[in-house]
Amino acid sequence: MRGASVSERRRVTVALGERSYPIEIGAGTLRDAGGAIAERTGASRVVVVTEPAIGRRHGPALLRGMKAAGLSVARIEVPRGETHKSLRQASRIYEALLRAGADRSTAIVALGGGKVGDLAGFVAATWLRGVPFVQVPTTLLAMVDSSIGGKVAVNLPQGKNLAGAFHQPRLVWIDARTLETLAARERAAGMAEIVKAAAILDADFFARLERDAGRALALEMDALLPVIARACAIKADVVARDERETGLRMLLNFGHTVGHAIEALQRYRGILHGEAVAIGMVWAGRRSEELGLAPGGTAARLRDLLARCALPAAPPVFERRAYLAALRVDKKRTDARIRYVVLRGIGKADTVPLTPEQILPAAAFREAVRPGRRGGGRE
Ligand SMILES: NC(=O)c1ccc[n+]([C@@H]2O[C@H](COP(=O)([O-])OP(=O)(O)OC[C@H]3O[C@@H](n4cnc5c(N)ncnc54)[C@H](O)[C@@H]3O)[C@@H](O)[C@H]2O)c1
Ligand SMILES: [Zn+2]
Numbered sequence: 001m002r003g004a005s006v007s008e009r010r011r012v013t014v015a016l017g018e019r020s021y022p023i024e025i026g027a028g029t030l031r032d033a034g035g036a037i038a039e040r041t042g043a044s045r046v047v048v049v050t051e052p053a054i055g056r057r058h059g060p061a062l063l064r065g066m067k068a069a070g071l072s073v074a075r076i077e078v079p080r081g082e083t084h085k086s087l088r089q090a091s092r093i094y095e096a097l098l099r100a101g102a103d104r105s106t107a108i109v110a111l112g113g114g115k116v117g118d119l120a121g122f123v124a125a126t127w128l129r130g131v132p133f134v135q136v137p138t139t140l141l142a143m144v145d146s147s148i149g150g151k152v153a154v155n156l157p158q159g160k161n162l163a164g165a166f167h168q169p170r171l172v173w174i175d176a177r178t179l180e181t182l183a184a185r186e187r188a189a190g191m192a193e194i195v196k197a198a199a200i201l202d203a204d205f206f207a208r209l210e211r212d213a214g215r216a217l218a219l220e221m222d223a224l225l226p227v228i229a230r231a232c233a234i235k236a237d238v239v240a241r242d243e244r245e246t247g248l249r250m251l252l253n254f255g256h257t258v259g260h261a262i263e264a265l266q267r268y269r270g271i272l273h274g275e276a277v278a279i280g281m282v283w284a285g286r287r288s289e290e291l292g293l294a295p296g297g298t299a300a301r302l303r304d305l306l307a308r309c310a311l312p313a314a315p316p317v318f319e320r321r322a323y324l325a326a327l328r329v330d331k332k333r334t335d336a337r338i339r340y341v342v343l344r345g346i347g348k349a350d351t352v353p354l355t356p357e358q359i360l361p362a363a364a365f366r367e368a369v370r371p372g373r374r375g376g377g378r379e
Contacts, residue, residue: 034069041132043107049120113139114146121152125167140190144231179280189274201348255281261326278311
């Protein structure tokens with residue numbers, strides 16, 4: 001797998017007027033990021049935020065390129081795990097910035113998954129009221145989803161992403177070869193968000209995934225790079241048309257209403273976000289057909305593609321009561337109704353106001369969630 005880089009590079013632009021920025025997609029390109037980082041940020045100094053294992057594997061190529069581009073570089077590591085997307089770790093980074101003598105012309109670079117990106121971005125948004133920020137995502141989820149759009153946040157003990165901001169990066173630099181060290185299960189979870197993007201907005205892309213998702217997950221670059229580029233383009237387009245998440249961006253919640261409920265019921269353990277979203281999408285596809293909104297066969301195509309990505313489909317076993325309670329705290333609700341994202345067909349999404357009871361009707365729920373049956377979550 002190692003060796004010559006696939007020379008072809010792709011660029012997707014996030015069009016936000018003066019704050020527009022490129023997403024540069026390639027394979028084996030980590031060492032070339034330095035020049036682009038210097039150019040896009042105008043910084044002479046950068047602080048790289050990463051995790052120990054990611055820094056060890058992917059830091060050297062990135063840092064070498066940054067130094068060759070004339071940047072002075074400091075690096076700070078935060079421990080792995082979602083619990084460290086915290087104010088405590090943000091404080092540690094502020095202190096490191098102080099020690100490094102960081103000023104307004106210092107850029108912050110996130111090298112890692114969505115956890116690192118959200119945390120480093122939160123610091124970049126708040127340090128001296130905002131400094132240039134660059135995303136170098138190393139998970140599939142971060143490449144196609146969390147690194148695009150400028151949402152940055154830390155978790156509080158009371159809930160996820162409660163303290164945050166909008167702070168767009170100056171550049172997103174994707175080297176798909178960094179995925180070679182990522183666990184297959186994490187790669188599949190990222191693919192769930194790609195399937196989501198296709199299912200809600202792009203039927204042609206969905207058909208391409210039906211053909212290529214397996215090879216993309218096996219990191220065959222001729223299949224993977226176009227898939228990443230298309231998924232980035234969809235997210236970039238949604239962000240450009242709805243930066244502050246008022247309308248269109250709501251559609252990106254497809255699969256997430258039930259998905260979030262599942263994550264909460266499992267206390268965020270034993271299941272990855274993308275896996276919960278996959279289960280939520282299968283459910284939403286099914287409900288879309290049952291409500292007469294999507295033509296027959298829509299849910300089956302969605303289920304089959306997700307299964308081919310080794311993603312789960314069956315909701316984990318909890319009482320319906322518990323599911324309904326979890327749905328009621330979903331922050332996307334208005335009054336008693338939730339703006340539930342449904343499909344009108346593959347590539348076409350819409351929202352309908354539904355109560356939790358309408359999202360999970362008793363009969364359908366009984367049929368799908370049978371005690372004794374293995375749940376969607378895996379240990
Ligand atoms: N800002 C947004 O718009 C947005 C959108 C979706 C998700 N998120 C956030 O993103 C986070 C989830 O992101 P994630 O799925 O990337 O999780 P993550 O950053 O925790 O990474 C998942 C795991 O993979 C490891 N890892 C990362 N890159 C690796 C690599 N190249 N090789 C080996 N191991 C590697 C990490 O150490 C971690 O254990 C959550 O905090 C979520 O809230 C934000
Ligand atoms: Zn998601």
